Amino acid sequence: MDFTAFARYGPELASGLPLTLLLVGQSLALGFVLAMLIALMRLSTNPLLSSFAYGFVYVFRSTPLLVQIFLIYYGSGQFRPFLQDIGLWVFFRDAWFCAVLALTLNTGAYTSEIIRGGIQSVPFGQLEAGRAVGMAPLQLFYRITFPIAIRQALPAYGNEIILMVKASSLASTITILEITGIAKKIIAATFQPVEIFIIAGAFYLSLNFVITQGIRYAEYRLSPKSPEARARAEERRQRAVLAR
């Protein structure tokens, strides 16, 4: 193994880190808003809204992300004259826009299912109590449903964030030079795949480690702090450690 490679290519690979972070951050933020909408549509009593949401989620979860990215980035080229006419071509010719759009739609579909699970796990009694003290539907949503649903959904959402960090590597296939894109470029030029893999892999692993810790901290902050609840959480943690 060539240890000088670490010093030589480390900085170049590190320069891809901001792009990876930006890609993941933008898509997660937009995707979360989309996911809220889709989850509420899916849970609505209107059959049209709910079946649209079901179809959206089904299609995006059943096809590979790579197809979605190529369909948006390369596929839009087929409609170039039309897109130019309506002034949207400036967006679709931009690889960054296409990557963020594809990742947003993709994470929106997965996250909406996570949020839906969280919303459905809110005990009916809590909503009943809220109604009994005279809360309006909107109040009921952001004071009771949303906080409880988020707490329930947090561990699953943490997994989704990590999957998104991994998924952002696919942006390299449409010319975006984030960590994986740079890694491929260097590997193809130097033929030192093992060294480059170790550096790039270390970036991803440390990123995911930070995210895992962040989620764990958020879970702690959002969980009830009464002595009994704390004892229960501690017991759960012990059991998780033992299970490992």
Added chain:
Amino acid sequence: MNISLLTWGPDGWLDQMAMGALMTIAVALAAYALGIVIGSGLAAMKLSRSLILKGIAEVYTTVIRGIPELLVIYLVFFGGGAALRAIASGMFGYEGYIDPPLFVTGMVCIGVSAGAYSAEVIRGAVQAIPKGQIEAAIAVGMSKAQRFWRILVPQVARFALPGLGNVWQFTLKDTSLISVIGLVEIMRQAAIAAGSTREPFTFYLVAAILYLGLTSFSNRGFNWAETWANKGVRRA
């Protein structure tokens, strides 16, 4: 969109796309089988008493689940080629250029990540078996192999089925990544067709529909298998 491109025969691309789909299925099946073998091994390591084995399995699953599959593919593709060339020139004195076989590279890359995911599923399934059953098997004098094949395997298969169904969906979709190194499966075939007809949307849409069909179809298969595996189970 030119519909005549989507016909069977020399003028249309439908037969090529179908061949691509067959290749996707073949790679996915091979990778899935490899993944279950790796996953079973890792699950056994995680459940063993040896701290070293546990540690190795833990590191494997953490690393593989935390690193993009694309990066693993580049490692195996470029690294595998270098390794093959080193073996060829060291052992056989052959100095020419050797490319790693694409099918095997794809199978290994996707199988390695399927292994990490199925390890957790299989470990959970093993732990779901009540201890009393193993004790009962020992009590009636079953050997270790008998306990494994008669008590563990049938029930682990049943408990692990839903989780392994998810792993299969992942595996099937991940095979699309192999197209970046040139294996002609659905995605690669769609790219070739898109390039020569200048209708990228048409062919990536066909690709999407093919994947949708494959996942829906296999989803049904897994649901059927679950019903079949659970038909002898008492339910309240």
